Amino acid sequence: MVKKFYLGLISLQYSFILVALPIIIFFLAFSQTRNPDLNYRLPMIIVTVILAIVMFFYYKAKFGITMTLRKVKNIDEYEEGGMLDRSYILEDRMLAGCKLHVVERKTTGINSLQAENKGRKVLLHMDGEEGPFDAIAIDRNEAERFAAFLKRKNPEIVLENIETRGNGTLKELGAVK
Numbered sequence: 652m653v654k655k656f657y658l659g660l661i662s663l664q665y666s667f668i669l670v671a672l673p674i675i676i677f678f679l680a681f682s683q684t685r686n687p688d689l690n691y692r693l694p695m696i697i698v699t700v701i702l703a704i705v706m707f708f709y710y711k712a713k714f715g716i717t718m719t720l721r722k723v724k725n726i727d728e729y730e731e732g733g734m735l736d737r738s739y740i741l742e743d744r745m746l747a748g749c750k751l752h753v754v755e756r757k758t759t760g761i762n763s764l765q766a767e768n769k770g771r772k773v774l775l776h777m778d779g780e781e782g783p784f785d786a787i788a789i790d791r792n793e794a795e796r797f798a799a800f801l802k803r804k805n806p807e808i809v810l811e812n813i814e815t816r817g818n819g820t821l822k823e824l825g826a827v828k
Contacts, residue, residue, distance in 0.1 A: 740800070
């Protein structure tokens with residue numbers, strides 16, 4: 652289910668362009684057959700090349716997610732845990748999702764958390780023993796509950812531009828158990 656979630660996000664991201672470009676190609680080909688005097692061949696080739704480029708990046712993103720999730724042990728456990736916008740969280744580890752990238756990191760050993768407002772959403776920059784990584788929260792409240800969770804797991808964490816809210820449990824982040 653976790654894998655389907657991330658692959659679905661990629662499909663949603665590319666859905667409009669992957670439908671619009673073939674429709675444009677169809678209308679150009681149809682116009683070419685209806686009116687052979689006008690040359691629609693060059694625009695059709697250009698749009699086809701653009702479609703091929705978009706499809707390359709689409710499948711590259713899907714392959715990248717698949718390879719990342721293949722390395723995750725017991726991926727089904729994440730369905731029981733809490734969640735940020737595109738991140739699944741367990742007590743000992745998390746799948747941190749940001750845009751079309753996902754990484755698995757431990758929830759312990761995180762040294763700093765910095766919040767950056769991006770419209771309604773909050774971009775969370777974290778740095779720890781395994782290196783820097785990002786995650787996205789739906790809103791400020793969710794980011795503050797996540798900060799409380801990280802503060803509970805890492806008492807010495809440095810929080811920048813964010814306060815903690817709540818007890819720091821996974822239940823506050825939507826965990827089933």
